[in-house]
Amino acid sequence: MGRRTLCGTLSHPYPEEPVSALLRRAGGAAAAHPWRTLAAWLLILLAATALNAVAGGEPRDDYNVPGTPAQAGTEFLRERLPAASGADARVVVHHPDGGAVEPAVLAAVADRLARLPGVASVAPPRLSADGDTALLAVAYAVPVTDFRGTEGVDALAGAAAPARDAGLRVELGGSVPENFSAPGGVAEAVGIVAALLILVLALGSVVAAGLPLAVALVGLGVGAGLIGLLSAVTDISGTAPTVATMVGLGVGIDYALLLVARHTDGLRAGLAPVAAAAEATATAGHSVLVAGLTVLVSLFGLKLSTLPVYSSFGYATFATVGAVMLAAVTLVPALCALAGHRLLPRRARRARVAVRPPWIARWAARVARRPVPAAALSLGALLALAAPALDMRTWPQDAGLQPASTTVRRAYDLVAAEFGPGANLTMIVAADPAAADPVAVAAAVRAVPGVAAVTGPVTGPAGGAAVLVVEPATAPADERTAELVDRVRAAVPPGVHVTGPAATSADIADRLAERLWVVIGFVVALSVLLLTLLLRAPVVALKAAAMNLLSVAAAFGVVTVLFQTDAGARLIGLPHGGPVSSWVPVLMFTVLFGLSMDYEVFLLSRVREDWLATGDATGSVVRGLAATGRVITSAAAIMVAVFTGFALDPDVTVKTLGVGMATAVLIDATVVRLVLVPATMALLGRANWWVPGRRAAAPVQPEPDRIPAMVP
Structure with missing residues (x-):
């Protein structure tokens, strides 16, 4: 006799591969002892959740770009002038009726901003040509990744209360508010509901449709706990859990669907639930294992980007995909065995004939x-x-493409309209005064085509660094802005650093395109x-x-x-x-x-x-x-x-x-x-x-x- 498969009995059997044989035994054991398998996964889920609650960390972005000129400039400022090396924010105050903004109100806002935690300096208010808009530039001595949740945005909004109380419109821009992402959940809910409807149509049974979804959610729960634990020992980007959920939910449902479909074929062929589960795990489970390993192998490629934030995407997604893959090949057989023939539509339970x-x-x-x-x-x-x-053409995301309902987009539009598009993304030129004359450097930068304005030079208290703030004449995402970064670097003497948001964005785009x-x-x-x-x-x-x-x-x-x-x-x-x-x-x-x-x-x-x-x-x-x-x-x-x-x-x-x-x-x-x-x-x-x-x-x-x- 040949080996019984879902296609029938093979008259000329071929040897079963060791991996398939191992999966057959694992699937059969899980199906033969379903309650033990369920209890084991419940304990794993509870342990991952509890450990995350006790020892887990919070997502934290690492925007360093090792080996780039902009990063070298940032390190120079961190060493010589920390007040110019941190995050930034823009508080935009606008008179809704076009009247002049009161200086006393701006002074009150600037004073409150200066006293916020982490703030190094607040530049004098910059008024628009018609006087109805003021821009207050806030410089922090700490990186943007030091802020947790809404604390940075809440502090800025609180400091701007005098302007709102005076009937003025206040919008927030810069890296601190732009780095904040509102909590998700809607996208996941939409995907889950749509997936459930498709599963019902594909499998013809509510029980069979709910099973892949349940398995995927268990895997996602374990993956979320693992991501939290990873966050305690390394930096995990705030967006990484969203991407991991996106991928994990999709592959988790797919892997479980493949196993459930193969299992129901075995039931139609007359196999008992435990035997059908073992057969499905040996065949479809092997496909799941190969597919999952390929996804995991692909994620290793993120490490080669040389950007820490990408490594964190890889860690988070790796943990989630690994969890849903293991859940699929062990939890699906157990649940299938418990469901029995209820996985089949009612008509198929009687006929047990597959219709191609x-x-x-x-x-x-x-x-x-x-x-x-x-x-x-x-x-x-x-x-x-x-x-x-x-x-x-690639460029780091900026506020110009955010929804108009967000404060960062409204601030972006106000700044562009009142002060010019380049005011939304400046660059910093930093020099050692002992090695280069800051005044001469400023003159050279001002002469570069495409530069709208140059502020400074400003020398630090110890005289170890002089800083210029350079404003492009073009918008952040305009390809001429990246070209301007190259021209400014070519215009300054060797040893002078060109860094800041615009230069960092250009270096990120170049590095990722190259890698x-x-x-x-x-x-x-x-x-x-x-x-x-x-x-x-x-x-x-x-x-x-x-x-x-x-x-x-x-x-x-x-x-x-x-x-x-x-x-x-x-x-x-x-x-x-x-x-x-x-x-x-x-x-x-x-x-x-x-x-x-x-x-x-x-x-x-x-x-x-x-x-x-x-x-x-x-x-x-x-x-x-x-x-x-x-x-x-x-x-x-x-x-x-x-x-x-x-x-x-x-x-x-x-x-x-x-x-x-x-x-x-x-x-x-x-x-x-x-x-x-x-x-x-x-x-x-x-x-x-x-x-x-x-x-x-x-x-x-x-x-x-x-x-x-x-x-x-």
Whole structure:
């Protein structure tokens, strides 16, 4: 007798791999003792939550950019003139009726600002040409990351109370208010509700639909506790938990869905719940393990960005994805065993017959019959979508793209209208007076084209540093601002530092654009190696990497159109187009490459099962696509729903990630996975499974007409 599988009984069995055998035993044990498994996960969740409450830390951003000229300038100021090295804020006071702002009111506000914790100095109020607007620049001696929650914003708002009491409008800008993010929750709720609806439609049972969601939430709970503990020993960005939740929720539901779908196939085939759980864990669980490891491997690429904030994204997402992956392969079998046949729709409980969605089988056969036009058309579509990415321009997010309802956006607009666009993002020129004449440096900077104003020089109390504040004539996100940074650096003598917000933004954009290619090379190489080792098919691994690169490139192109053009920006609720946030491409690539591998692994695992069982290279592609089409479509729909929820976030960086990831998954699960991958595999035939040093022989003769009755 052959080994019983969800496709039936194989007359020519192939040896079960050690990992699959181990997963079979683990899944069977979890299903045989479901209450013990549930109790163990409950204890893990409670322990992670309790430890986080007792010993966990709070998220803290680290915006240092090691090795850049701006960072060298910041370190110089921290050593010589700490009062000029910290955070900044702008308090904008505006008379709503166009009248002059009273000097006494401004003096009261400035006095209160000067007495705030961490404030080093408050510049004299700067009045607009018509006198109805005043700008008070606040310099802190501490970095912006020292502020917790709303404390920095609340302090600024409290200090400005005399102006509001006088009937004046007060808006807050600068790094302190701009660094504050309002607590989320809406995006997660939208994604969860949408995912539940899709699960009900895909599985046909409320019990089966709720199970993947419950498993994902348990994994997220453990991941949140781990992130809190990580925050106690290292800096974890305030945005990192949001990104980790975005990715963890999507993959957690997908992994659990794959296992539940395979388990219900076993029930339909007549297996007992415990046996069905063991079989699902050995087969679909292996796919989950490979897919999850690929995502984790991809996250290692964030470390190569050399930016501490990116490392924190990797740590947080790694912890969350690891937790949901382990929950999927252990908790799903236990819950499936407890649910029994209630996982099946009522009609299926009686008939216990799987009904193949006919369109998937017909579509798979059509693609395999005409692989050349299918591959050409899908490749052309992907290249067309990717083409705009060649014009992508990146720049750190600024307040100009924030919603008009926020104070930072209103302050940005007021400053730009009353004092010029460059007043929203200045740069600092710092020099050692003993090595360079500050007056001569100021004259050289004033002569640089594109400089609107230069304030100073101001020499520190000990005379160790002289500082100039340089205001560009262009807006922060204008590409001419980055060019101005280079011109100012070229104009000053050696040893003079050009730092401050504008220079730091330019250096961040340059560093991330440069490191993106290093990250891409590392992630692709490591993923190909992992996939080759696990599938023992180097051709398939290389092809998978190429397909994933195409889908990510297409998503980059769509993001470029939506965020850089005015027409695209208005479609997604932004006031106008602007550069893509510098933080997005590296983070988006590492996460998306891993997620794209998920669907590739889901498909290839089933194709490989069929190939080993039948030896029919083309037929196995058709049957594999027919078998996985429904699950991949449902999983992708869930992922798109989750990411679309995050696309509603007002934070532009989170919005960009949500839009980009939703687009990439949609493209990947349709154009790539349902057309390009099967077409190219049909063209390659047996060469897909070539292994160096030996023939790619299958254990049995082809059975081209056999279509598996089950969906993974």
